[in-house]
Amino acid sequence: MQRRDLLKFLGSLPAARIGQCATAGLALGSTRLYAAPQTNARLLVVFMRGAYDASNLLVPIGSDFYYESRKTIAIPRPQGSGKSKADGKAVALPLDADWGLHPIMKDTLLPLYKEKQLAFVNFAGTDDLTRSHFDTQNTIELGQALKGQRDYGSGFLNRLVEVMGRNKAHPCAFSGQLPLIMRGKADVPNIALAAPKMAKPLKERQQKLIQRMYKDSTLGDMVREGFTVRNASADAIKKEMDEASGGAISAAGFKGEARRVATLMRDRFNVGFVDVGGWDTHVNQGGVEGALAKRLDILAQGLKGFAEGMGDQWKNTVVVVVSEFGRTFRENGNRGTDHGHGTTYWVMGGSVKGGQIAGEQTELTAKTLNQNRDYPVLNNYRDVLGGLFQRMYGLNAKQVQTVFPGAKAKDVGLV
Structure with missing residues (x-):
């Protein structure tokens, strides 16, 4: 041919x-x-589908209310704070007097923060209060005002590509299907990332062997019933997490593909999108260790690999990590957290003004929580990203309005 x-x-x-x-x-x-991009600026948006618990990543170490609200899953205060009760466990990595990082980030995010290549935008999100994964994910990706009719054929990254100009913008979605955020007038290819197969914790054959062992004992009925309940519960939790993830690749999958994404972003594309699922932690979320810590660690390793893979282009790169909403400030009865509101965004890159917690902040008390349950949204994502894109690409006010209609661009000093 x-x-x-x-x-x-x-x-x-x-x-x-x-x-x-x-x-x-x-x-x-x-x-x-696609030839090599004509603009040096590189943008990658990473969507954590499922609503991750920001309070256990960026830990409010200065808040007594945090430790009162999380009896089993709180990240201990740094040693020497005068209030630490770590008892030999790993503790939060202090960033300032009020905030610390999850200790799992010692070799990944912390060095980037210290090198001023990573900033956090706390109390971030949308005014959408549905607490529905699907509705709020759509809200974020569309980037349109909440009031009025929505255009589901127009995502905000596609509109950004349009205002940048097709000769300068070379976009790509690193996903199996073209996501809402990349739909629109501009032509956008998508590349599916490989997802590793996850092994089940206890196979059906193993369950049958255990049941056979107890078949003729007084525990036989209890063992059988226990497996029935466990399987039903596990299936229900997995179904909810899968639905919340919207078909996104897992953190482990992203880690394995991060350098490939970097190669493509370095040589072929300058506006990228990837979604990572598995953040809906209603049950057994864990604290220093556990399900959330493991996923955060894997994602951070993937992002570190992406940064290394970008090579010299890292200095021109901005990575924005978002989630549809946060989690409840208080832990629930299952040692997990439920759907919340405000969350924490990560912004990293060689051109980022890092080493800071940017945007409007507030003291964490019962009175300052949204509806007495979760983080308020003080930094609307459309305003913050509008300000970021304005600085990155030199957009004028009209162009910002095209990307985020009705938004008020807010420069919080990220680049």
């Missing part, structure tokens, strides 16, 4: 199919072969 015939064939395919055909060496849009 001649090269021009190959291009014609690929040009006839829908974007989702092109994404399945794309490789690290050949990344194709609807009708053109």
Whole structure:
């Protein structure tokens, strides 16, 4: 097949199919072969689908209310604070008198923060109060005002590509299907990332063997009933987490593909999107250790690998990590957290003014919580990202309004 015939064939395919055909060496849009980007600025948006618990990543070590609210899952205060009761356990890594990092981030996010290549925007999010994963994910990705009719064919990253100009913007969604955030007038290819297979903790055959051992004992009925309840509960939790993740790749999957994404972002694309699922931690969330800590660690390792893979282009790169909403400030009866409101965004890159917690802040007390249960939203994501894009790309007021209609661009000093 001649090269021009190959291009014609690929040009006839829908974007989702092109994404399945794309490789690290050949990344194709609807009708053109992508050359190297003409602008040095690189933007990658990472969406943590499922609403991660921000309070156990960026830990409010200065708040007694935090430790009163989380009897089993709180991250201990740093040693020497005068209030620490760590009892030999790992403790939060202090960033200032009020905030610390989860100790799992010692070798990943903490060095970036100290090198002023990582900032956090706390009390961030949307005014959407539905606490529905699906509704709020749509709200975030669309980037449109809450009031009025929504256009589900227009995501805010696609509109950013439009105002940047098609000759300068080379976008790509690193996902199995084209996400809402990248839908719109601009042609955007997508490349599916490989997802590792997850082994079940206890296989059906093992369960049957254990039940057989207790079949003729007084515990036989209890063992059988226990497995029945456990399986039903595990299936229900997995179903909810899968639905909340919206088909996104796992943190482990992203970690394995991060350097491939970096290669493509360095050489072919300058506006990227990837979603990572598995953050809906209603049960047994854990604190210093546990399910959340493990996922945060894997995601941070993936982002560290991405930074290293960008090479010299890291100095021109901005990575924005968002989630649809936060979790309840107080832990629930299952040693987990429920759907909340405000959350914490991560902004990292070689051109980021890091080493700070940016945006409007507030003291954490029962009175300052939203509806006496979760973080308030003081830094609306449309305003903050509008201000960020304005600085990154030199957008004028009209262009910002195209990307985020009705938003008030808010420069919180991220770049």
